[in-house]
Each structure stands twice: as C-alpha cells, then as structure tokens.
Amino acid sequence: MSGYNAVLARNTLSAQKGIGPYSQTVAFSHYNHLSAQLPIDPASGALVAGGVKAQAEQCFKNIKAIVESIDHVMEDVVRITIFLKDIADIDAVNSVYTAFFPSYVPVLTTVAVAALPLDALVQVEALISNGEGTIPQAPQAGDLVKTVRNTENAPVSALSAQSVAFSHYNNLSAQLPIDPKTGKLVAGGATEQTVQCLKNIKAILESIDVPFDDIVKITVFVKNLSDLERVDEVYTTFFPDSAIARTVNYFPARTTVAVSALPMDALVQIEAVVSHGDGTPPQVVEDRHGIVIKANNTSRAPIHALSTQTVAFSHYNHISAQLPIDPTTEKVVGNGVKEQTEQCLKNIKAIVESIDHVMNDVVKVNIVLKNIEDSAAMDEVYTTFFPGGVPARRVVGVSALPENALVQIEAVVSNAEGTPPQK
Known part of the structure; x- marks a missing residue:
C-alpha cells in the first residue's frame, strides 16, 4: 500500500469545530481541500462578536490554524472562495484578506449568497497545495513548485492571481465580464457578459499555452437564474473548442449557482479548473502525453x-x-x-x-x-x-x-x- 495515494482527513482544536459531519481538511495527492470556515471562535464555539470585518478575520484565522496544523503556510493557499451575505461588505472583507496575503495572492472567487450557516455574514473556503503528497512513507516535498501567472489580455487585479498552477492543475480566478482594455464591465446583458467572461478565461489559457478544452470543471455564477438560457447559448459557442473535442462532444463538468449578487453588480461570473499535463515544474515534453482527460x-x-x-x-x-x-x-x-x-x-x-x-x-x-x-x-x-x-x-x-x-x-x-x- 505504500505506493498508493491515500485520503487523509485531519482536524485541529485550534480552528472551528465542524457544525456538521465533515473534516476540517482532506488531503489527497498534491492538494488539501479545506471545509468552508465560518467566523466561529474555536474557544467558545460561537460566532465572534462584531461586524463583517471581525467575522472575516475569524474565518481567516481558522484557515490559518488548519493550514499550520498540517505543517503548511498561508503561501501554500492556491484558491480562496469568499461567500458574503451582503455584496456591499466586499471592501471590508478584502481589507482583511490582504492582511493574510500581504505579498503572494492566490486565485480568488467572491460572491454574495442568500444565506450562510448560523446566519453568518461571511464564510471563507481554501484550497491548499500539498507538496509532500499523500503516498505513505514517500514524501515528495521539493519536487513541485507553485506557478503564478498573469496576462494583460485578461483583467488584472491586485487582490488575486489570474492563474495558480500546482502539480497537474491550473486554478483560475473567477472571471467577471470585464473588458481588460477599459477595466470596466462590458455593455449589454447576460449574453454579452458571458462572452466576456469566457473570452477572459480563454486569454488566460492562451497566455500559458493551454488549450481551452483542457478545462475539466466550470462553475457558472448567475445573478438571475432566468439568464441561464442565454448563458448556455454562449457556452456552446466556446465548448467544444477543438476538432478533437468536437468529435467526442467534450464538455467539462459543470456547476451552476444562482447568487444574490456579484462584484461590480455583474450578471455572470465564471470560474475554471484546468488540467496541467506538464506539471510544476514542467516535465519533459514527452511525459505530458502520459496524462489524459477522461470524461x-x-x-x-x-x-x-x-x-x-x-x-x-x-x-x-x-x-x-x-x-x-x-x-x-x-x-x-x-x-x-x-x-x-x-x-x-x-x-x-x-x-x-x-x-x-x-x-x-x-x-x-x-x-x-x-x-x-x-x-x-x-x-x-x-x-x-x-x-x-x-x-x-x-x-x-x-x-x-x-x-x-x-x-x-x-x-x-x-x-x-x-x-x-x-x-
């Protein structure tokens, strides 16, 4: 069994105890998946007093405690997802976020939803790199590096990286329908905004020499569920992208979430997880063909x-x-x-x-x-x-x-x- 990856679930008393049947962090291979953290003080087991800034700080403290309990650091965070009760709180939460990531910034998704557990104002989730892997007695630390990349052909943000690759995955920040030339939302409705979101994703992938059909998972956040038909009409003009993908009619796995609000009052925001055949650091070219997408x-x-x-x-x-x-x-x-x-x-x-x-x-x-x-x-x-x-x-x-x-x-x-x- 020592040659096989194992699912590794872990908990620490230094962070919020789960309010349901789940583990704080579950590692497999080269990633740690953290449960979404509520602003619960682990000492009292209750939501912290104060407004959204105090609650955001507690969420990130809980994440930091979990990360450190598994011998990692906050710079090992690849993705942060922030769920707000009120999109108007975004600036306050971002000010807390930047205090925990003063230099390196991960990829980021922020949305407002109708409700959070315990009536919290904010909930934060993290995905962590796991350089040592989960093959028992076979640590791999040092073999893999995190690769952070940005291109001016897509919207650039001081709060997030456009793409963070680790091992065999590229994680992209959720893309808003922002024209990278103007820095503003594109004119029009859900159709035009979906086009821009997917154009931004495509520009990021082209900047790192990755085909569009290497996307394995898409999450579509829509402000109005009634816009989904228009989103889907655009979606089929981007997928499948290549002749090979069209031959097998390949579409990524997908999730659609109706949110109460998005940053900049956008109607659509799209997040992508992308395969990374050459790994980090790149393998020799011939090795990248040893890993394939299986749909x-x-x-x-x-x-x-x-x-x-x-x-x-x-x-x-x-x-x-x-x-x-x-x-x-x-x-x-x-x-x-x-x-x-x-x-x-x-x-x-x-x-x-x-x-x-x-x-x-x-x-x-x-x-x-x-x-x-x-x-x-x-x-x-x-x-x-x-x-x-x-x-x-x-x-x-x-x-x-x-x-x-x-x-x-x-x-x-x-x-x-x-x-x-x-x-």
Whole structure:
C-alpha cells in the first residue's frame, strides 16, 4: 500500500469545530481541500462578536490554524472562495484578506449568497497545495513548485492571481465580464457578459499555452437564474473548442449557482479548473502525453447536454453538480429536502461507482440549499452516505435552484489510479 495515494482527513482544536459531519481538511495527492470556515471562535464555539470585518478575520484565522496544523503556510493557499451575505461588505472583507496575503495572492472567487450557516455574514473556503503528497512513507516535498501567472489580455487585479498552477492543475480566478482594455464591465446583458467572461478565461489559457478544452470543471455564477438560457447559448459557442473535442462532444463538468449578487453588480461570473499535463515544474515534453482527460457519463444518473457527469485528470475526478432528478423519469423527485438530498447523493454514488470508485473516495462535497434552515434535515440523509463524515464540505443558501429544486450537490473524488492508470 505504500505506493498508493491515500485520503487523509485531519482536524485541529485550534480552528472551528465542524457544525456538521465533515473534516476540517482532506488531503489527497498534491492538494488539501479545506471545509468552508465560518467566523466561529474555536474557544467558545460561537460566532465572534462584531461586524463583517471581525467575522472575516475569524474565518481567516481558522484557515490559518488548519493550514499550520498540517505543517503548511498561508503561501501554500492556491484558491480562496469568499461567500458574503451582503455584496456591499466586499471592501471590508478584502481589507482583511490582504492582511493574510500581504505579498503572494492566490486565485480568488467572491460572491454574495442568500444565506450562510448560523446566519453568518461571511464564510471563507481554501484550497491548499500539498507538496509532500499523500503516498505513505514517500514524501515528495521539493519536487513541485507553485506557478503564478498573469496576462494583460485578461483583467488584472491586485487582490488575486489570474492563474495558480500546482502539480497537474491550473486554478483560475473567477472571471467577471470585464473588458481588460477599459477595466470596466462590458455593455449589454447576460449574453454579452458571458462572452466576456469566457473570452477572459480563454486569454488566460492562451497566455500559458493551454488549450481551452483542457478545462475539466466550470462553475457558472448567475445573478438571475432566468439568464441561464442565454448563458448556455454562449457556452456552446466556446465548448467544444477543438476538432478533437468536437468529435467526442467534450464538455467539462459543470456547476451552476444562482447568487444574490456579484462584484461590480455583474450578471455572470465564471470560474475554471484546468488540467496541467506538464506539471510544476514542467516535465519533459514527452511525459505530458502520459496524462489524459477522461470524461464519463452513465445512464444511471441524469445526463446533461452541456456537461459531463465526471471528468478525471491525474489524481482527481470532478463531478458535475447533481440535482434531485430521477434518471429514469428525468424529473425532480418529491417535495421535501430529505428525499431530494437522497436523490442527489444517489446520483453521485451512481457516477462514482460507474468509474469503479466508492463513496469513501470523495474528498470534497459542496451543497447548495434553497432554504438554509433545511441543513439539519439534509444532514440526516447525508450521514447515511458519509457515516464517517470524512469529506471536507461547504454549505450555502441560495434564492433559487434549477428545476425549482431544494438542494444541489457536487463532489470532488480522489483518483488513485490516475489517468491513465499507473502500472
């Protein structure tokens, strides 16, 4: 077993104790996935007093405590995702954020959502590099470096890097519909804004010699769910991009989230996770062809024309967000959150098993609820699928979900065999 990556879940008393069945951090291969941190004082177990700045500081203190508990530093953070209750708080939270990242800045996504657990004003999530890997007794520290890159062909921000690569993944900051020449939002509605978001992503990828079809996961944040049809019309003009991708009709895994507000009052914001075949530092050229993207669908889970159920690359599988749709009837099940949560997780389980994996291979789960008050009922079902509570997790509340669902769930799954399978 010493030659295989292992899922490594860890907790520390120095940070917020989970308010649900999840681990503070789950490492696999060269990444640590942290559960979203609420502004909970670990000593008292309660939300900290004060306004949004005090709460943001506590969120980042909790992240720092977790990072240090696993012998890492804040400069090992690759991505930060900030969820706000009120987008007007963005400047206050950013002032706290910059205090924790005074020089190096990771990639960044910021959105406002309808509700957060415990009625918090802010919640912060982090993805951490893991240079030593998770092969027992085989530390790999020193073999990998973090690569941070920016191009003037896409919007440049002092708060974030456009792209941070580590090991076999490039993580991109969520792109707003900003024209990089003017620094302003493009004119028009959701159609024009989606075009600009995807143009910005394409410009970043071209600047680092990465094809657009190397994207393995897309997250689309929309202010109005009614704009999704216009977003999708644009989406199909960018995907598939290459002749090879068009031949197999390749689409990345995808999640759509209806948010209450976006920075600059944008209508759309798009985040991408990209495969990085040459790794960090670059492997010899011929080695990059040893790792391939594997896209897979199964009839045992709902199939969507614009996304693949699971896209594997290197040591991770990225699963598209699952709605509570019965794949047999193609309709949303039931009227309650328990039944709908069960269907979402059944769909994930069917996808995971279709690629010869098990639910214990899940390292991260992201849950979106229409009513945050449904959290306890959702957890009752959740624990039957994850009785050990191992995966890291994020829960947010939104005003609406596709198909008028009550819950939507996405997952990141470990892929020990890599792509293609190791010998």
